[in-house]
Amino acid sequence: MKIGELVQRSGLSAYTIRYYERIGLLPHADRDRSSRRDYDASILVWIAFLGRLKTTGMPIREMLRYAALREQGAGTETERRQLLETHRERVRVHVAELNACLLILDSKIGGYADAEKRIKDYDTALPRGRREPVGARKARTR
Amino acid sequence: MKIGELVQRSGLSAYTIRYYERIGLLPHADRDRSSRRDYDASILVWIAFLGRLKTTGMPIREMLRYAALREQGAGTETERRQLLETHRERVRVHVAELNACLLILDSKIGGYADAEKRIKDYDTALPRGRREPVGARKARTR
DNA sequence: CTACAGGTTCGAGCGCACTCTAAGTCAATA
DNA sequence: TATTGACTTAGAGTGCGCTCGAACCTGTAG
Structure with a gap:
């Protein structure tokens, strides 16, 4: 090759x-x-x-x-195993950190979603005829 | 501060x-x-x-x-949320990759452990009086 | 008054992991 | 035979995220 x-x-x-x-x-x-x-x-x-x-x-x-x-080659297996085990442990720790960060991201995103929902509720509660507040970003594709 | x-x-x-x-x-x-x-x-x-x-x-x-x-400030919430959502998705994908890699690491490490066990079995099966093969790394702490 | 700890700015330098350039070689095809 | 395209080498350049050096300034303690 x-x-x-x-x-x-x-x-x-x-x-x-x-x-x-x-x-x-x-x-x-x-x-x-x-x-x-x-x-x-x-x-x-x-x-x-x-x-x-x-x-x-x-x-x-x-x-x-x-x-x-x-x-x-031969004779280095133990050291190779140890190297990989050490690395595996670091990776496990990192994955745990990432999962913790994901929870925080979730709640942060949730906060934004709530805020948007409140705006939307307020919006739909507006009198007929002028629903969209100034600066609303609605792409409305198509 | x-x-x-x-x-x-x-x-x-x-x-x-x-x-x-x-x-x-x-x-x-x-x-x-x-x-x-x-x-x-x-x-x-x-x-x-x-x-x-x-x-x-x-x-x-x-x-x-x-x-x-x-x-x-105000008015950028949707974009901020989108940014974080995109990021969250990438992180999720990455965590999945890491978990897959961890499985592979496990089996690799398992392979080394098995090999070491085979050597150890062979070792303990040796006639009495000269159990440790040349180059055996046994720290024997304490 | 002097010394010193702890701050300031600006720009240079570093370690990592590539990524690319330049100039040249070689084998297969038109 | 001429050209094309995939390869070769040594070494320079890039982008990222810091990290540091040099020269200078300021408030407080001895």
């Missing part, structure tokens, strides 16, 4: 793929005789995993640590 | 507070006669809310939009 195909299948840009290789997040790819990168499909599994780590907010520094342990 | 106290009570650095004011995320603070910032306690509520937005990943650009609408 050439880099172009990997771009299609991984969702990363060629720039990013080369950058990741440069910093050691992706293993140095084999080259064909004109020194173009030639990938094995298995790289997609690793890229997908890196994507999870990224999505969950792991900094590249730490992914590099994990990648290095992985390259080292 | 002077900036020093606000630092204590908000958790932001003085640098950050000034920066936020500079870009318009915090309203221009009143100054005392020696042109030092003098805050009203109500600023803490706004800073806390900005903190929620930040925690949930809202970029400063968008907080600025919200802050500008808020400064404008």
